[in-house]
Amino acid sequence: MPRVALGAVALWVAAVSGAAVEAGVFNPTTFTLDNGLQVVTVENARAPIVVHTLWYKVGAADEPPGKSGVAHFLEHLMFKGTPTVPSGRFSKIVAANGGSDNAFTSQDYTAYVQRVASDKLELVMRMEADRMTNLRLTDEKAAPERGVVQEERRQRTANSPSAQLYERRRAVTYLRHPYRIPVIGWKREIDGLTAEDALAFYRRHYAPNNAILIVAGDATADEVRRLAEKYYGAIPRRPVPRRVRPQEPDQLAAKRITMKSPLVRVPSVSITWRAPSFAAGETRHAYPLLLLSDILGGGSTARLHRRLAIEEKAASGAGAGYLGTALDMGEFSVSASALAGGDIVRIEALLKEEIGQILQHGVTEAELARSKRAMLAGAIYARDGLRAAPRAIGRALTTGRTIADVEAWPERIRDVTAAAVLDAARAVFVERRSVTAVLLPGSSG
């Protein structure tokens, strides 16, 4: 099933794996077309393949009130046709040319991706540019796709108590900020979405000056520029709204939610704190938090696993995650699942003890060195293939960072000190800003 998923539960996975993946020094080239489209090329002639990706600086958190899910619904409907590429043909044309395509929506961005042999770059660029401005929708086309989205929502959440709890936890964490709303939308609001809702969102946000084109692989920057000018360059700039989301008030009281479900056999618990992201709040804490998440939760030698699973024999697994790639604010979390018949109260207490240890003593130089090694190696592993570069760069450029930030990644990791990690921990691990979510077996009542 979907791997790059950015909605719902997968957020934490993305946050954790993103840590290692975004490590590359990709040596990209960039320029901006007259109409405002930023173009990035990551040349890699290892094989005659290109990955063509178009990122819009708009996501679920930019939706109008009452229209939750419209960003994602539009992403689906982007395959429903233009005058020159009729409904359903986009993916078929890509496939018949030996390529494959995909798309994804998050709180902060929406992206479209095609992988093709390098001699098909022009074809996919023409089609992607075409649907930036020529999308035609009707309610007849939108209706079955709304059914698809409802089934997608059911598939992600209806049978998954942990996904349901994740949605509720987000909704409880944020009082006002739209991060409280699931990317896919609330069911009732999805039911009400129309073709016109999607088109209104499209006209408001889909413009060259609100997008980033990233091409990685066997194409030179000159060639990409020539094609981008030809296809995207013809699309006029349009005014787009500034990304100003409702501000979130400070959290004054610790929160706790508990969910019971007959589909749960093994209890689990997570504690989440709102945190700075790479782009918002006290951003100096971001890299230290990334390292802290690895020290606490990066694998079987990390603190939480060692303490909860090995020493105390209380949990089957324990981890930590830092979601730093968010435009307005990040999250830091620790979590663990019990053993069969296990005691979740004790597990929660152990998680808190480990947080207390960090607050009191910080991290050791050895731990910090271990995590730095893992992340710096991640920067090398990220160059093994074409998928990491567009993802890291696209995510950065749509969430308030620059190419220079992506390229400086190893150096910023290297610069983190144990003192900085302790500072970051003290800034984030504040009890009143925590949200504890517990999942238990039992009747939902």
Place this chain on the structure above:
Amino acid sequence: MDIRPRSWLGALLLVLVAVSPAAATEIQRVRSPGGIEAWLVEDKSVPVIGFRFAFRGGGALDPPGKSGLANMVSALLDEGAGDLDSQGFQEALDEIAASIGFDARVERFHGSLRTLSEHRARAFALLRKALAAPRFDAEPVERIRRQIVAGIESGKDDPRRIAGRTWSRLAFGDHPYARPLAGTRRDVTAIAVEDMRRFVRERLVRDGLIVGVAGDISARELADRLDDVFGALPASAGPADIPDPPPVQGGLHIVRKPIGQSVVVFGQVGPRRDDPDYYAAYLMNHLLGGGRTSRLNEEIREKRGLVYSVGTYLRSFDRAGTIVGQLATANARVGTALDLLRGEWTRMARDGVGEDELAAAKRYINGSFPLRLDSTRSIARMLVGIQLNELGIDYIDRRSALIDAVTAADVRRVARRLLSPEKLAIVVVGDPEGLETTR
């Protein structure tokens, strides 16, 4: 979120094949002084090595009362070996930012190593230890046992896992193919260290070993490393007989659960990997339910919006072939979705495919094949897969021709022979409206 379940693709050298069929793919056959063979794609553009291997024998050979044995061994080989205890072993891997993993499947036991090439000597030494001298200390054994039991327990109420398990039982009955790889709680509790040591002695052997390597290592060096890593293993394996399973019988089985979306797993007898019509069946499956643009996707998702995803694939065992698939839909719509499924099954069996759609499918299959290989790891995985299926070292060069040679008449013939809606074994987990169990 992804609207479609597909993986990203990347790049590499082998890709030359698809784009320019004349170009040769450079797979080197490497033989160690001790006689161990590996296939290698050397590529120095990134200082990384992907190393994968497979032994014959997997969970299907777990002894009676010890289901889950192969799986438990796979979780414990890197939990202490030689002079290193569990944490010592993991710390040694951390120090060089390398990873070692094992994966027990039905009929194979897979392993992998990924390392930066600068640390390869230490990485290969750790892999050698894990294979030749696993410790099975009490602490990791009991911890892993607890984790596996927790996993088994949490799977008992997971609709997708219930559907998968139930389908396997419905299809294969008491045959080892029906056995859950993780085992049952009772069996996992009964597995002793001596059982695991016997597994290592009898299964992790040089006979039948398959190795695929890609990345920053020369053939000459690899030859020596192969003996370092595998040379200490016993030459040949213990007995490994698995009988033919009975053919999959059709029928509908419902597992009633009060959940909002029914999960459906379906399948029937399909081609074995060595079936002379395998490529015709492969194309047939692609058009029926395998591709993003398949008929099932068109009818069930695109036209009617009944599902987020529906798909089928050919799942081949040593002694059986199946064509299986799944979908998930609201309880009220399961009947409609199953009618459409059977309808497409029937239409394919009756009419086969048209020339145009076959040609488009070939272009996709041949064009996208090289795009799947996005890293040294995925190249190494493919090198292992080609050897496991005994397709020959020139397979990558031949594959396009094998696909292109399939005619619409071939597809019609194989569809007629294989597909039959009455033979579909269907499992529904959920609360589907208007449907009853027939077997």
